[in-house]
Amino acid sequence: MSRRRLGRRFYGRDPREVAPELLGTLLVHGERVGRIVEVEAYCGTEDPGSHAYRGPTPRTRVMFGPPGHLYVYFSYGMHWCANVVCGTDGQAGAVLLRAVAPVTGLEAMRAARPRARRDLDLTSGPAKLCQAFGLDGAFDGADLVRSDRGVHLAVDGTPLGVAPATSPRIGLSAGAELPWRWYVPGDPHVSGRPR
DNA sequence: CCGCCGATCTTT
DNA sequence: AAGATCGGCGGG
Numbered sequence: 692m693s694r695r696r697l698g699r700r701f702y703g704r705d706p707r708e709v710a711p712e713l714l715g716t717l718l719v720h721g722e723r724v725g726r727i728v729e730v731e732a733y734c735g736t737e738d739p740g741s742h743a744y745r746g747p748t749p750r751t752r753v754m755f756g757p758p759g760h761l762y763v764y765f766s767y768g769m770h771w772c773a774n775v776v777c778g779t780d781g782q783a784g785a786v787l788l789r790a791v792a793p794v795t796g797l798e799a800m801r802a803a804r805p806r807a808r809r810d811l812d813l814t815s816g817p818a819k820l821c822q823a824f825g826l827d828g829a830f831d832g833a834d835l836v837r838s839d840r841g842v843h844l845a846v847d848g849t850p851l852g853v854a855p856a857t858s859p860r861i862g863l864s865a866g867a868e869l870p871w872r873w874y875v876p877g878d879p880h881v882s883g884r885p886r
Numbered sequence: 887c888c889g890c891c892g893a894t895c896t897t898t
Numbered sequence: 899a900a901g902a903t904c905g906g907c908g909g910g
Contacts, residue, residue: 731902740902742897750896767903768894774902787902806905818903862902 694719694845699836702758706732706777706784711873713775713844715851718791720824720842723799725791725814726849729874729881731860733774735783740866743783753832754783761842763821763831770818771827775835775844789817789861789872792880800824816882851875 694717702709710732718725733741735754742748742764747755753762754776762774762785778784791814793800800813800823807813807823814820821827826842833840856876859867861883874881 733902742902745898748897764902765895767901768896770903772902789902808905812905816903860902864901 692847692849694847696838697759697835697844697846699757699759702775702777702835703779704777706734706786707871709775709777709784710786710871711855713786713788714855714873714875715846715849717794717845717847718788718820718824718842719845720826721796721799723796723824724794725820725824726794727788727791727844728878729790729872731787731789731873732777732871733785733787734871735778735785738866738869740860740863740869740871741783741785743785744865747783751783754785755781756832758784759834759836761826761830761833761835763826763828763833765828766818771821772817773821773826773830787817788820790815790874790878790880790882791820792878793823811879815880819882853877 710730735743742751757780760776774785774787813823835843855873857870858872860872
């Protein structure tokens with residue numbers, strides 16, 4: 692089926708509007724392709740759960756820039772996690788990519804994640820999918836519209852099949868009550884235990 | 887299957 | 899000192 696890369700306009704909206712629409716779209720990095728099944732919205736300086744809440748820092752600089760770029764941050768001193776920058780320039784909106792279902796490039800993903808015992812563990816978490824797709828600090832600021840570092844998002848016309856489910860975001864204390872996580876119910880690649 | 891805990895960088 | 903995490907280990 693033919694693919695269409697997502698354009699700047701898609702990203703230039705409130706992250707809470709973009710997030711559910713990202714479910715079912717494809718994360719593409721060379722031969723490695725995954726279908727997004729779990730995301731979380733972060734709303735910049737108005738969201739106590741966002742890294743951008745207290746204003747820009749060296750780490751969060753990209754989030755305060757134009758939409759359609761990757762914000763990749765280093766977590767717990769060990770892992771990388773990737774967000775899509777949303778909204779207007781200066782707003783610091785973002786959508787965290789929490790899980791994808793592998794579509795192609797499984798061999799490359801397994802090679803990049805030697806500790807994953809099962810294929811279900813390849814991309815079922817924000818740091819897992821970054822490791823599987825080879826996304827690290829070198830991709831912070833990558834332009835998904837121009838695909839200047841070989842990464843982009845695309846749609847291929849495959850219907851989602853189910854209505855997206857929502858829940859509070861995972862692992863937060865501040866902003867923990869806000870229902871800004873969206874996922875594909877029943878998909879085994881969604882992180883954590885079923886809810 | 888479940889819960890605990892360590893690893894170790896950024897920000898407060 | 900806590901955090902947008904993960905995986906190894908021990909117990910049931």
